Amino acid sequence: MSLRIYNTLSRELEEFSPLQPGRVRMYVCGMTVYDLCHLGHARSMIAFDLVQRWLKASGLAVTYVRNITDIDDKIIRRAVENGETIRSLTDRMIDALHEDADALGIERPTHEPRATDYIPQMLSMIGTLEKKGLAYRAENGDVNYAVRKFPGYGKLSGKSIDELHAGERVAVLDGKDDPLDPVLWKSAKPSEPEEVKWASEFGPGRPGWHIECSAMACELLGETLDIHGGGEDLQFPHHENEIAQSEGATGKPLANYWMHNGFIVTDNEKMSKSLGNFFLIRDVLKKYDAETIRFFVVRAHYRRPLNYSDVHLDDARASLKRLYTSLDLVAPQALAAIDWNDPYAARFKAAMDEDFATPEAVAVLFDLAGEVNRTQSPAQAGLLKALGGCLNILQDDPKRFLRAGTTLAESAIQAQIDARAAAKAAKNFAEADRIRNDLLAQGIVLKDSPTGTTWAAAQ
Numbered sequence: 423m424s425l426r427i428y429n430t431l432s433r434e435l436e437e438f439s440p441l442q443p444g445r446v447r448m449y450v451c452g453m454t455v456y457d458l459c460h461l462g463h464a465r466s467m468i469a470f471d472l473v474q475r476w477l478k479a480s481g482l483a484v485t486y487v488r489n490i491t492d493i494d495d496k497i498i499r500r501a502v503e504n505g506e507t508i509r510s511l512t513d514r515m516i517d518a519l520h521e522d523a524d525a526l527g528i529e530r531p532t533h534e535p536r537a538t539d540y541i542p543q544m545l546s547m548i549g550t551l552e553k554k555g556l557a558y559r560a561e562n563g564d565v566n567y568a569v570r571k572f573p574g575y576g577k578l579s580g581k582s583i584d585e586l587h588a589g590e591r592v593a594v595l596d597g598k599d600d601p602l603d604p605v606l607w608k609s610a611k612p613s614e615p616e617e618v619k620w621a622s623e624f625g626p627g628r629p630g631w632h633i634e635c636s637a638m639a640c641e642l643l644g645e646t647l648d649i650h651g652g653g654e655d656l657q658f659p660h661h662e663n664e665i666a667q668s669e670g671a672t673g674k675p676l677a678n679y680w681m682h683n684g685f686i687v688t689d690n691e692k693m694s695k696s697l698g699n700f701f702l703i704r705d706v707l708k709k710y711d712a713e714t715i716r717f718f719v720v721r722a723h724y725r726r727p728l729n730y731s732d733v734h735l736d737d738a739r740a741s742l743k744r745l746y747t748s749l750d751l752v753a754p755q756a757l758a759a760i761d762w763n764d765p766y767a768a769r770f771k772a773a774m775d776e777d778f779a780t781p782e783a784v785a786v787l788f789d790l791a792g793e794v795n796r797t798q799s800p801a802q803a804g805l806l807k808a809l810g811g812c813l814n815i816l817q818d819d820p821k822r823f824l825r826a827g828t829t830l831a832e833s834a835i836q837a838q839i840d841a842r843a844a845a846k847a848a849k850n851f852a853e854a855d856r857i858r859n860d861l862l863a864q865g866i867v868l869k870d871s872p873t874g875t876t877w878a879a880a881q
């Protein structure tokens with residue numbers, strides 16, 4: 423095992439050594455299910471899907487937990503707005519999340535715990551923290567964590583509590599000893615639906631967000647994880663609070679390796695719901711096939727920001743076509759296993775073993791594709807396909823991928839059909855022909871009939 427992982431905690435590349443030889447326990451913070459997933463969520467899911475695939479390809483057994491936050495202010499607000507129950511909203515959004523993730527070829531994690539199924543474990547951890555003097559009951563009925571009582575607070579961010587304060591925009595005390603103290607248990611408000619009130623020794627209420635992950639990770643994976651992951655925006659305060667809660671309760675390290683994926687940015691701004699500059703996975707899938715989206719994410723390093731634009735997705739599609747062209751030229755031989763001593767396979771492995779350096783791994787695929795084009799070797803084409811499989815790309819039928827290759831959304835095709843009909847009505851037949859040929863060049867065949875024009879992907 424010569425895998426090295428960049429550990430956010432030490433800010434260094436470290437040799438990966440799981441607690442139990444041959445077995446990896448990985449926890450990744452998942453979605454708050456009040457709305458549909460956007461491309462930023464897709465990036466995090468794809469990043470850690472790649473991690474777990476590579477760990478498995480390296481011969482390790484992986485238990486991968488990605489939680490679902492199904493209780494939160496935003497969820498309550500949205501359900502009330504919609505006039506539906508929390509459960510009906512979160513069930514619908516979890517179904518939609520699965521649809522999107524499955525469509526993108528992301529493997530389901532081993533466990534996807536819903537926070538509301540782990541309330542007793544959260545309450546038990548809060549009880550432990552209170553006994554240890556790390557939690558206190560505030561006047562407003564909430565139970566808060568006392569960050570100043572935990573000496574390691576700020577270690578993931580590499581900042582002291584006072585430095586973290588400086589970065590805070592608003593210091594709302596709201597019954598807290600320190601504005602950074604996270605709420606562990608929120609006391610029930612009369613205005614809130616009965617569905618979000620649980621009985622407890624602290625009075626009726628519901629859990630805070632951070633305690634959910636601490637309790638679920640401990641219950642499903644044990645007190646110390648091998649890998650804890652999430653988007654880089656979760657480092658502070660979410661992961662800092664998870665560390666304070668879990669380590670405060672158990673006295674053991676929460677995770678040995680902390681991994682954070684970079685943002686997807688549009689016009690240099692982080693893609694997010696609050697900024698309104700997001701693209702839903704299902705909308706992008708109308709325009710681009712799943713493999714192109716996946717390749718767009720995979721060919722950038724997971725820790726770097728990734729710029730989203732149609733130009734970049736078009737380019738990803740064109741690059742992927744070049745790889746498929748080699749597999750179309752030389753039918754790949756099915757391999758029983760990858761020979762990691764092959765020079766291309768060895769280079770691919772070296773790249774992936776260095777903190778999952780997918781850009782370098784993809785570069786190896788292009789070199790190998792060039793070699794396949796020159797040598798016409800079915801064995802090398804087979805290796806190209808098998809290495810692509812480690813990134814979950816290049817598994818489609820090359821002919822289908824190359825020919826079905828349209829990047830046009832249905833609405834865009836329809837707009838072109840309408841424009842052609844208008845050109846015909848204006849007797850501008852040259853323009854009508856230009857539109858037909860233009861679509862054909864993009865893999866779309868038009869069929870005219872007395873009732874109108876229909877289209878199909880070229881066979």
Ligand SMILES: [Zn+2]
Pocket residue numbers: 450451452635660664
């Ligand atoms: Zn979390």
